[in-house]
Amino acid sequence: MDLSAVHAALSAKSYSAIAGLCDDLLLQVASRGVATDDWPYAVHLLAHLYLNDQNSARFLWKTVPQEVKDAHPELGAIWKIGQCLWNRDYAGIYTSAQGFEWGPEIADFVSAFLESYRKRIFELLTSAYTTISIADVAHFMGMSEEDATNYAVQNGWSLDVATKMLTVRKQKPQTNQKLDPNKLQRLTECVFHLEH
Structure with missing residues (x-):
């Protein structure tokens, strides 16, 4: 079983590519009937969580043999992170x-x-708040109140020390580009020709 592409992606910190690599390689290995006891399930599971692909993470977890789950505590620890994600246990994810x-x-x-x-x-x-308490930001971000305040202020939010509230700085909405009528006409003609 050649996992060099997965190891290369880990070394290059190309984390968003790992889930797809692992999915493809696991299918290839399984189709050949090769044992997957040495499969990097922990990396594979974390890759799906990294992409916020919770359904694929759940499916992968269900396919992992129980003896592999029992033998690899790291895999169980990643599964615990996944469970916290599904249950929206924000502090639990960090813990x-x-x-x-x-x-x-x-x-x-x-x-x-x-x-x-x-x-x-x-x-x-x-996107959800205009003002929020420091305690709530700390809870959602898995930080101390001081670190959460510093993080928010560094990202443009303002602090009201008296009320311990942070005022959110909204991102400026992107302005839509005006569509050139000539491009719209060409697109319409192209679609018309494709349909007829």
Whole structure:
């Protein structure tokens, strides 16, 4: 079983490519009837969580043999992160990820997952709130109140020290480009010719 492409993606920190690589390789290996006991299930599962592909992560977990799950505590630790994601246990995601002694092959990947997740949560908070308490930001971001405040302020939010509230700075909406009528006419003609 040649996992060099997966190892290369891990080394290059091309984390968004790993799930697809693993899916393709696992299908190839399974179609040949090769045993998958040495398969990097932990990396594969984390790759789906990194992409926020929770359905694929659940499916993969169900296909992992029980003896493999029992023999690899790292895999169980990643599954625990996934369970926290599904249950929207924001603090639990960080606690689970930071409370396990990750192996050298996956430690950077877990850190990258947490940073990516933290950015997604921050974007969601930015779109959902106009003001929010420091305590709530700390809870959602898995940080201390001081770190959460610093993170928010560094990203343009403002702090009201008296109320311990943060005011969200909304992203400027992107302006739509005006469509050239000539391009629209050509597109219409092209679609017309394709349909007839």
